Amino acid sequence: MASTLLSRQLTYVLQQNLKFSLPRSRYVSQPANKTDVDVEFDGPLMKTEVPGPKSRELMKKLNELQNQESTTVLWIQSLMQARPGYNHPALVKLLQNPQNVSSFINRPALGCLPPENYVQKLSETLLSIAPKGLKQVQTMSCGSCSNENAFKAACIWYRNKERGNAIHTKEELESCMINQAPGSPDITILSFMGGFHGRTFGCLTATHSKAVHKLDIPAFDWPTAPFPTLKYPLEEFVSENAQEEARCLEEVEDLIVKFRKKGRNVAAIIVEPIQSEGGDNHASDDFFQKLRNIAKKHGCAFLCDEVQTGGGSTGKFWAHEHWGLDDPADIVTFSKKLLSGGYFYKDELRPDMPYRIFNTWLGDPSKNLMFSEVLNVIRREKLLDNVNESGKVLLQGLKDLQVLYPHILSKARGKGTFCSIDAPNDAIRNTLVLKMRNKGIVLGGCGEKSIRFRPALIFKPHHAHLFLNVFSDVLAAHK
Incomplete structure (x- = not known):
């Protein structure tokens, strides 16, 4: 029940800025069986680049008040803190409980x-x-x-x-x-x-x-x-x-x-x-x-x-x-x-x-x-088991992609979903991160040329397949 509610809230939040459609190609793997999918969309298709016009205007105003030159986009929540996902119904209920107000x-x-x-x-x-x-x-x-x-x-x-x-x-x-x-x-x-x-x-x-x-x-x-x-x-x-x-x-x-x-x-x-x-x-x-x-x-x-x-x-x-x-x-x-x-x-x-x-x-x-x-x-949703299952799909997919695109990717590595892969240099790394962000997927850079993956604990094998398909599209189009 909680997962269904989470799905609906995720969909509502994301649809404020995104449209959804099926990915056009399947370079790495087929999507996971729909019976174990608890989301109501098949992948994001962005209306604008990121940051969009509204975000750029807000960032400009914020930068007048304090140094915000490192800001990428005004996002809905800190990525590193989104352990059970955005707007999880259990957390929403907790904050709405009058006994917790004080x-x-x-x-x-x-x-x-x-x-x-x-x-x-x-x-x-x-x-x-x-x-x-x-x-x-x-x-x-x-x-x-x-x-x-x-x-x-x-x-x-x-x-x-x-x-x-x-x-x-x-x-x-x-x-x-x-x-x-x-x-x-x-x-x-x-x-x-x-x-x-x-x-x-x-x-x-x-x-x-x-x-x-x-x-x-x-x-x-x-x-x-x-x-x-x-x-x-x-x-x-x-x-x-x-x-x-x-x-x-x-x-x-x-x-x-x-x-x-x-x-x-x-x-x-x-x-x-x-x-x-x-x-x-x-x-x-x-x-x-x-x-x-x-x-x-x-x-x-x-x-x-x-x-x-x-x-x-x-x-x-x-x-x-x-x-x-x-x-x-x-x-x-x-x-x-x-x-x-x-x-x-x-x-x-x-x-x-x-x-x-x-x-x-x-x-x-x-x-x-x-x-x-x-x-x-x-504990209730056995999310550590989920991390191990999803991590295997994600890491194997990254290894498959580096075989397909050895001139772009190397050194796929990770534990659980705490994964990363290297680009040839920081310029190509930054370009790939930007292109993925404009596809609706937020990745991070670290070190001199690495791309890091930090999904929430609710990231399922199906989400890994969706990501790998979009990433493969971007890699295939990279010049």
């Missing part, structure tokens, strides 16, 4: 005055999907502040470990106020080239995906290790890829030792399960298992950034679950698809005093209320 009107200062039911709500939502071995959660408002405070938690933990049972000295308390050691210690966070962990001041030092993010901003002198550059198809380059991963792991250890000799110990290693902004770069489970062991060997906190990969798109709720770690990550950060931000962490990384990890809001209970219903939908 949660959306009154935003409590969670740092000081959380609501009385907050313990219950956190237990039913975030803690119910906590990564293995992590029983503590700290809520935040966004991905950047989640990583910023995870860095702080790791540094506090590391310094307390160095002190042993000693308390903070008078010298430490005084010197930190003028940004000097020992109160402001010269410890570091190791990150990877190509990684993205946010655009706030501290996170920028660990972000290495695009120069435009970092230009003109002072940065800390922290170690940056190479991330493996794998060759595809993976099964044809097993030996070469193993050597590449071994090289990168050796460099990680060398950097930790090198910085230690300079008196600048590495307090934490941060890594994404899939480097998203940096180009959807993958590494093997073995690489991450060995990286975790290196962190443990050298006494560094192992910080897994799941801001983009968490929430189910890889076929597991947490992408790092694919690794099969014996010893779980020390900290796992999240945001975007979980609606609010924050991080899970091991008991020993709990702050030793109040106000050390703190801000006024620490998230928003209304977002947690919505996330509760998102979780209900994921």
